[in-house]
Amino acid sequence: MFNLVLFGPPGSGKGTQSTNIIEKYNLIHVSTGDILRQEVANETPLGIEAKKFMDQGMLVPDEVVIGMISAKIDEHQNAEGFIFDGFPRTVAQAQALDNLLEFKNIPINIVLSLVVSEQELKSRLISRGESSGRSDDNEAVIMKRITEYHAKTSPVADYYKQLDKLVEVKGEGSVNEIFAALSNEINQVQE
Ligand code: AP5
Numbered sequence: 001m002f003n004l005v006l007f008g009p010p011g012s013g014k015g016t017q018s019t020n021i022i023e024k025y026n027l028i029h030v031s032t033g034d035i036l037r038q039e040v041a042n043e044t045p046l047g048i049e050a051k052k053f054m055d056q057g058m059l060v061p062d063e064v065v066i067g068m069i070s071a072k073i074d075e076h077q078n079a080e081g082f083i084f085d086g087f088p089r090t091v092a093q094a095q096a097l098d099n100l101l102e103f104k105n106i107p108i109n110i111v112l113s114l115v116v117s118e119q120e121l122k123s124r125l126i127s128r129g130e131s132s133g134r135s136d137d138n139e140a141v142i143m144k145r146i147t148e149y150h151a152k153t154s155p156v157a158d159y160y161k162q163l164d165k166l167v168e169v170k171g172e173g174s175v176n177e178i179f180a181a182l183s184n185e186i187n188q189v190q191e
Helices: 014-025 032-041 045-054 062-075 091-104 118-132 139-162 175-190
Strands: 004-007 028-031 082-085 110-115 166-170
Touching: 004 014, 004 139, 014 028, 014 082, 014 175, 028 032, 028 062, 032 045, 032 062, 032 082, 045 062, 062 091, 091 139, 110 139, 110 175, 118 139, 139 166, 166 175
Parallel strands: 004 082, 004 110, 028 082, 110 166
Antiparallel strands: none
């Protein structure tokens, strides 16, 4: 089994690159953002609660997302591996993921961190907002998401660095160039 975390700030290309990676490496895509947006669209109690945080660019409480991840892993007992996109987003979530995977006896093999300048992040998200209909792709909420990232999510990189699992990859350039760089790192770990 091969498991990877695709890490990076809002707009760094996690969703875009996950699409390519799941196809090439036959992994199950676990995007907490996508799962939460589905809950919001279905107007479930979880979605109604989560929307209050998402619309303000704030993180949804840890216990909510940790429960979602556990359920998603259990749905795919025979998976060849998982790519975690947008999770873990806090050190508490990273520790919970470690506990969960240890219990199931499956490791995190690599954490790939996409490095993109703040100016590029804002410009990507503002242009996506013009067509996506995502309620969190407007300037004020984008700024809040980036602030949340620095305050609560960037310490997750240090957490994985200490475990010697973090690899930084330049997240600017063409989608194909970045995919090639990510694939190169994955191939080295799989050898
Ligand atoms: P989530 O959906 O995870 O949003 P995010 O991290 O802000 O990331 P995005 O999906 O906006 O960006 P991305 O890195 O996937 O980039 P993408 O490929 O789309 O989370 C949304 C909200 O849900 C959070 O704010 C929070 O409230 C909640 N949430 C989710 N997970 C949570 C968790 N674990 N804990 C607590 N709360 C949680 O690319 C962005 C744009 O750039 C696209 O238009 C794309 O076409 C373009 N693009 C991509 N690559 C390139 C490139 N190389 N060059 C030019 N443009 C590019």
